[in-house]
Amino acid sequence: MQIPETTLFQSALIFLLCAAAVWIAGARLAYVADALADRFKLAKSLVGLLLLSLATSLPEVATTLTAAVGQARDLVLNNLFGGIALQTAILAMSDFWARGPITNYPRKANHALEATLLVFLLAVALIITNLGETIVIAGVGLGSVFIAVFYVGAIWLLRKYDDSSDWVPVDLPDPDPLAFPAPTGLTHSSNTAMIWQAIGASLAIWIFGLFLVLSAAQIAEQSGLGNSFIGVTLLAAATALPELTTSIAAVRIGAYTMAISNIFGSNLIMLVLVFPADILFRGGPILQQTSQTVSLALSFGLAVTAIFLIGLIVRRKPKVGAFGLDSILVLLTFLASLAAYYFAR
Template sequence: MVIGVVGVRLTRVADQLADKTGLGEAVTGALFLGGITSLPGIVTSVTAAATGHPELSISNALGGITAQTAFLALADIVYTKANLEHAAASVANLSQGTLLVSLLALPLLAASSPPVSIGGVHPVSVVLPIAYLLGLRLISQARAAPMWAPTRTPETRMDEPVPLPEMRVSFRELWLRLAIFALMIGTAGYVVAQAGVAIAQQTGLSETAVGGLFTAISTSLPELVTSVAAVRQGALTLAVGDIVGGNSFDVLFIAFADIAYRSGSIYHALTPSQTFVIALTILMTGVLLLGLLRREKYGIGNIGFESVLILILYLGGLLVLFL
């Protein structure tokens, strides 16, 4: 209930900040909304790594990314006017997806390289946050001075400031609301995550299955609520930016977990199942990028081909993990 109520209000504040700061919905969705809704996942992954459960830690991070990508398909179902990827076309969201694929490649490179670590931390764990910040800078620059833009159609919802009467809230009040909502949604999400872990542990399933399904979905509930709320409020670019940008931030979970894991490089604790999840996530993101480029107006069930394929890939991936 807390996530549902606060998530809607958090989306409104983020939308207003996007206009007030001039950062735009895509960057705000990735930097603020995506970061705040990722708080429960960070706590779960870091705690699992610190207590000697690297498989659970990594599976939670990776499983959250795949679940949140599937949530974007659900948001597409909620938006009935056109395909969400058509209406929310922007260079920033395309850049976010490209950044995500690039960041996902780094853990695979680390796992395939010699088990080097400095103070128990793999060099890739230092590279990941730097690459993420540089990526956000490039995305912000691309939005400020785009070299190309999507064709505008009647169904396209551009990222434009809201009318002045809705912008009378001060900067200070917006930041205060953001901080309060972040604390509330982070605490509520953590409680849901711990409940999911407790239930999952009693089922006797593997840590990969537990992390990839139970804790991943429970810690990703804020993303589902905020993305659907953003769609209903007409902030379509914010909705896509929250999911895709939040996914890029979630890759950093592995770097944080590597610091907390004291038995060497956490990347070399990757199992074949987790490598499968990384490859699946890259494939799902690639399909999403194709959808953002193709910009199909209407498709099966009034959603685009990319949303249909993403849901099939996600459900198929879960089936493979549980076989």
């Protein structure tokens, strides 16, 4: 699928319009997901991990599969792995709307477990990209198969651990939601109506996400910046818009655990998408002969996730204004990643 030939200005305009549509749909999805969790008495962390993260990852799905079919290895990997540090930085920005550091709010160990499993998968992906795929079956590397299998096991473990109470934090902040108006009429909507709204918002995210990748590819070609830099910055930022808007909306209504699980769950999905991309990419294993930017993106993803893992474990941490020290370090690390990507492009 291709959009008609356009100028750089027109491509940028299409990109911005699609990004705005994704933003609006993502915000609506957050409100509906929160309402559905209350209606069906589901844990907010579970809704964030399984529903919200999957729905907000639809642009990454569209981007990955489209670019993989087009045999654009760099665009696939840089978008996926570059988006991990970006989405974690989005979680850090949520401190601005929360009552103190957002990592102080979880009452269970499942968020720390999410971060730990994500660190492990990132490390595995980094090892594979540096060593190369040693076992290849029908053009698909064993490494991407392992990532997919481990992802399924991780979701099973997280789902099983969700009801565990063997880890009890102390000095918990006030969990009461912030005063923030819900969308007009949502509280009076039926369950069926809200489910259809969630489906509609998800479809909008997927459709406009597809046009985002098409316009970004044209911008990469027309600007001369190349797929590596565009994929790890502009495209990753655009496809992370649902996570940004849903996380901010969730935090503003007090659904802190849903916001955290949304980001960590989305990052896990970013990694497992390597497997379908490897199947569609016919130039050999997709994790083989990768660029330096890919290794950098995985390394920075490891760094920001580890920082937040420490923040989840250390309950008392210094604050700078509304931000916890862990969130500030994540934001600084993300800014450092942008400079590294630019020089490695």
